[in-house]
Amino acid sequence: MAEQDGPLIPKHFLFPGATYVDAEECEITTVLGSCVAVCLWDQRHGGGGMNHFMLPLWNGEGLATPKYGNIAMERLLEHLLAIGARKEHLVAKVFGGANLLATSNAACPIGERNIELALTQLEEWRITVVASDLGGRVGRKIIMNTMTGVVLLGRGKQQNSK
Numbered sequence: 001m002a003e004q005d006g007p008l009i010p011k012h013f014l015f016p017g018a019t020y021v022d023a024e025e026c027e028i029t030t031v032l033g034s035c036v037a038v039c040l041w042d043q044r045h046g047g048g049g050m051n052h053f054m055l056p057l058w059n060g061e062g063l064a065t066p067k068y069g070n071i072a073m074e075r076l077l078e079h080l081l082a083i084g085a086r087k088e089h090l091v092a093k094v095f096g097g098a099n100l101l102a103t104s105n106a107a108c109p110i111g112e113r114n115i116e117l118a119l120t121q122l123e124e125w126r127i128t129v130v131a132s133d134l135g136g137r138v139g140r141k142i143i144m145n146t147m148t149g150v151v152l153l154g155r156g157k158q159q160n161s162k
Helices: 069-082 110-124
Strands: 010-015 016-022 025-032 037-043 048-055 090-096 128-134 142-144 151-155
Touching: 010 142, 016 069, 016 151, 037 069, 037 142, 037 151, 048 069, 048 142, 069 110, 090 110, 090 142, 110 128, 110 142, 128 151
Parallel strands: 010 025, 090 128
Antiparallel strands: 016 048, 025 142, 037 048, 037 090, 142 151
16 A cells, blocks of 8 residues: 555546635646636635636526536635635636537637636636636646645647548
8 A cells, every 4th residue: 555645635526517616725627628617726825716617608598507607707706705715816727718629610619708708707807817728629637726726737639630
């Protein structure tokens, strides 16, 4: 059995259409294609969280869930403030928004719209984006540490179009 160098860090897998926030140390993992994940971290006190949204805007029909970017962004900020984070201490890291379909020449690609929504909202809130890996044609896996704000990024292989 391998020796352990300290306490185990709790882990949480974030599914699409969800948010997760923790005031204590936790590793949040998610996998992204055209979806976008915004990681917010309180750089003064630690604690942070992540959202994972699939579509940019809730149209007012059905449930207002965090599968929509405008709802996911609001919920993430609300939950962080609820655990004692201060908006003026938050920094952001933004990932995803890929265009994975080789034949996708749509007038409004979902990935690009998701990116635009996330960046516009962060700018309106005056939260600085300190890192990002956006767009392109590859999926991503990210792991965020809520205490340190460190985000590990893995990128998939680009598919060749035929």
